[in-house]
Structures are given as structure tokens and as C-alpha cells.
Amino acid sequence: MRQTLMAFAALTTVLASCAPTSYSGYAKSGVTRETAALDDTACSVEANKLFPAATFTTTVYSGYHGGYGGYAGGYWGGYPGYWGGSHVQVRDANASMRAEHRADCMTLKGYAAVNHPICTDDQISGRKYAPIAGAPKPAPNICALRAKGGGVALIDLNKPL
Structure with a gap:
């Protein structure tokens, strides 16, 4: 029984270490998240047309x-x-070229690549937060939270509901 518990603890540790620690996105002041998502989609579609899967x-x-x-x-x-x-x-063979074109396209549209940390359980600690409107730049109080039904929502830890 003890060996089973130790194996389970080791497996849990390994799986937790595989989880992402940050969320990558793009930020541009004065832009809504919807507009940022539309621009990102347009850049991805363009990259897929120029560099199809090989x-x-x-x-x-x-x-x-x-x-x-x-x-x-x-x-x-x-x-x-x-x-x-x-x-x-x-x-x-074309995956890296698609990713590079998408990043260049977003830069040309005025966006900056950003990384937001994933919110920890200690940071949330049972409180509820509203998603942030817009595409914010990184700050110590902003983190990414997995949304119900998939996707990611950015929240401001200084503004619980």
C-alpha cells in the first residue's frame, strides 16, 4: 500500500510539472479582447495560407x-x-514558419507579445474575479485563469468581486 501511495505521489508531481506555468498572448493598449482575438485569428489564417501544414x-x-x-x-x-x-x-516542417509569421503579423498590427503567469490556488483562495476587458500588459497583479468550458481569462487579483 505504501509503495502505491508513493508511486501515486510521484506521478502527481510529474504531471504537475508538465502543466504550463504561463499564458502567452498579445497586448495592445485600447484594444478589446475580442478585437485582439480577431486580429490573432486573421494573422493565423494568413500564416496557414502562406505556410500550409507539411x-x-x-x-x-x-x-x-x-x-x-x-x-x-x-x-x-x-x-x-x-x-x-x-x-x-x-x-x-512549416510549423515554425507559421508561428514566426503570426508573431510578425501581430507585431505589424501594433501588438506586443506578453506572458501572463497562471494563477495559483493560493492567489485565488476561494474568491471570484471578473475577467479583464481588453488585452493588458503584464503586471504583478494580473494572472491567467482557466475558464469553464475551455479557454483562458485574465484577472486582476486586486479586484475580487
């Missing part, structure tokens, strides 16, 4: 895994060797 797949074989012990039909302990499985890796 995916390449590669099958990676795991190879032969040799057995050990004196295996003879299962009588002497040990186990037989076996051929491992395989998996397919997919790579999009």
Missing part, C-alpha cells in the same frame, strides 16, 4: 528484446525474447 511521418521500430534465463517452454524461469512494437512520429 507533415512527414516516420515509423520508429523498437527492435528485438532478448530473453534471459534458461527458458525452455516456460520450465526454467526466465522469459523469451520478443520483437518490440513501433510508433509513428509526425513532424510539420
